[in-house]
Amino acid sequence: MAIDSPKKPFSKRYGYRSQPKEITIWEDAPENLRHFVLETVGTVGYGPSDVRKLICSVLHRRPDPSNWSEYPNVWGEAQELTYGCEWFKFYDFVEEICRSLANSTAESAGERSAQFQDALNEFFVDEGIGWQMIDGEIVTRGTETFESGVHGAVEVLEAAGRVAARDEIHEALSDLSRRPEADLTGAIQHAMAALECVARDVCGDEQATLGEVIKRYPGTIPKPLDDSVAKAWGYASEMARHIREGRKPERKDVELIVGLAATVATYLSR
DSSP states (O other): OOOOOTTSOHHHHTTOOOOOOOOOBSSOOOHHHHHHHHHHHHHTTOOHHHHHHHHHHHHTOOOOTTOOSIIIIIHHHHHHHHHHSOHHHHHHHHHHHHHHHHHOOSTTHHHHHHHHHHHHHHHHHHTTBSEEEETTEEEEOOOHHHHHHHHHHHHHHHHTTOHHHHHHHHHHHHHHHOSSSOOHHHHHHHHHHHHHHHHHHHHTOTTOOHHHHHHHSTTSSOTTHHHHHHHHHHHHIIIIISOOTTOOOOHHHHHHHHHHHHHHHHHHHO
16 A cells, blocks of 8 residues: 655544545534634645635625734734634635635635635545635535536536526525525426426427427337426426425425436436
């Protein structure tokens, strides 16, 4: 077994890693995450004044002019603001850190930004937090199956020139990533719209709904999968289009629908 740089910790040098935790955290930024970000930002070269400047910018706060010594005053102020802000503002702060690193004129700016993003994503996985940073933006993260299915669909649809369907999948992911509250019904609508768009194109029937495609063109979606897709279509109609007071889909159910729509759209497109 090859040994990496001795500067890396034991687990990384030898390729050991614990199993990712089940995702249980979305609408929160727990204290251990806030602590981790404050510690990590120091390893990529930012000091107390840098951190305070960024968090104050996000919160629209004026830095306390009476705090001028880096330790403990400025650092204490930066910590207080970081630990005390609302969870979604904290993620704005994290994005601002990455943006600032990437836009820095320092020679290693890109490397430091990537280092921060990689460390953050590893923490999200290890701690069961349902977010990830991609290209400097915090977006939703699902299970490995969800991630591979949905992002794989985007690639396949783009390669096939099915831009409208690809964009609908993107919109579904954007709805799941909304802060402070995900647009779950919107995610369902966009995911099923992507599948409907591909199904229409494959069958050459631009006016048919997905339900009509399943009935009119048997075999387009193989049995018995077509029954599952028809039921998913019915669920989407019930929960996302014909909305009733007191009824709201659960996130795990929405991820199931989005993942199913992406997977079937990929199948049809191929």
